[in-house]
Amino acid sequence: MKTAFLYAGQGSQHKGMGEDLYRDYEEFREVFDKADLAFDLKKMCFEDPKEELNLTKYTQPCMVAFAAGVTAILNKNGIKPDYLAGLSLGEYSALHASGVWDAVTTVKLAAFRGEAMTKAADGVDSKMAAIIGLSREKLTECVEEAASEGIVSICNDNCPGQIVIGGEKNAVEKAAELAKEKGAKRAMYLNVSGPFHTQFMSPAGKELKAYFKDITFNEEQIPVVFNVTGDERDSSESVQELLEKQVRSGVKMTQTIEHLLSKGVRRFVEIGPGKALTGFVKRTAKEMNIDDIECITLESSDSIKEYIELAS
Incomplete structure (x- = not known):
């Protein structure tokens, strides 16, 4: 069965996310322990003592670290998908899973993106x-x-x-x-701190464009369906260009799911936290009169153990 991993975006974060995975999986611990951030990643995700997890500058690196940790567990067990995609921030996790960056680089990129978007939203009603x-x-x-x-x-x-x-x-x-x-x-x-994916994020796009110049981008090893186009990348645009556009452009998630379904993907694995993306898949598949899909969400240690057994 063709499989796509879908990586969640900002909004599904919560206190305690990843705590059981950190306890149970060495690969997950390694991602969190190696993260190079200006704050305590474990304390922010597991305890959120100052209730700051919902602030964009913290949410984004926390979500990406969680996703990278789950990807590391699946890779260790030899489980890889046919396609990858993510909602907004989740696209960075998808690119990591495709081999474009290592986990440390991806988490740092997410932290930079979160800071840039926070600055771009400042002062906008x-x-x-x-x-x-x-x-x-x-x-x-x-x-x-x-x-x-x-x-x-x-x-x-x-x-x-x-x-x-x-x-x-x-x-x-x-x-x-x-x-x-x-x-x-x-x-x-929506309870969000800025007008994300609008022209107000153009300053964040410019900051990302400059930051990308010092980052190594490897070739994708697994096809990624991009937010800006709802399609796989062709040679006319680089990953850098698509990500710079992504922050200030609308996310084509419907078109992304339609593309995956048209490619024969029938198993969709949402790497969370959260279940929003599998909900989008079900509604899109229903609209296309496709009823043989399977949706799986991976957020807890138990759900990952079950999926490893299923996929092995």
């Missing part, structure tokens, strides 16, 4: 909202009409019926109002 039950076409009309109130755009096309918009507060609120008038079931405002 922003909001993000998940619009439920409206087509992309109708939501695009709402966004265009709301532009009279400020900057707003589609940030994440997660799956059929769930699309995230973001930008300046007044414009986002106006677009959300219009969406409900056009038939959206709900408009849920």
Whole structure:
């Protein structure tokens, strides 16, 4: 059965994440112990004593370290997928799993990205909202009409019926109002600290572009489906260019899942924490009338033990 590993993005982090994996797996411990960060990674993930885990500059390296640790466990057991993808930040974990960077480099990159995005969001009166039950076409009309109130755009096309918009507060609120008038079931405002994947993140993209010049990028060993295109990379663009665009462009998660399904992937393994991505897979597959998929989430020591037995 063709398999894709999907790496979670920011938002599913929680206190205690990875504590049982650190206890049970040497490979996971090695990733955490070697992480070169300005804060105590284990204390932040396992205890979160100052309730700072949800701050972008901490969330991003913590999530990537967790993902790299799980990848190390799977690699040790000879388990590799046919394809890789990730939601936003999760794309860095996917690239690590493909061999583009080692774990230490990837965690440092995530920390730099988190800091750059935090700086880019500073001073922007922003909001993000998940619009439920409206087509992309109708939501695009709402966004265009709301532009009279400020900057707003589609940030994440997660799956059929769930699309995230973001930008300046007044414009986002106006677009959300219009969406409900056009038939959206709900408009849920998200607890985030900035207008991610919008033009406001352009300064972060420029910082990443400069930072990448000092980083070695190896060739992907496993195909990665990228957020910006919803497709695999061709020779016209480098990984660096795609990541610089990614931070300021909408994430095409629906198109990513559609691409994987079209390639015959039927087992989707979400490397968390969280279960959001497998939810997106199920909704996208249903829309495509595909019902033979298998969705697995890996977050705990027990779930990883079960998957190793299944995949071996």
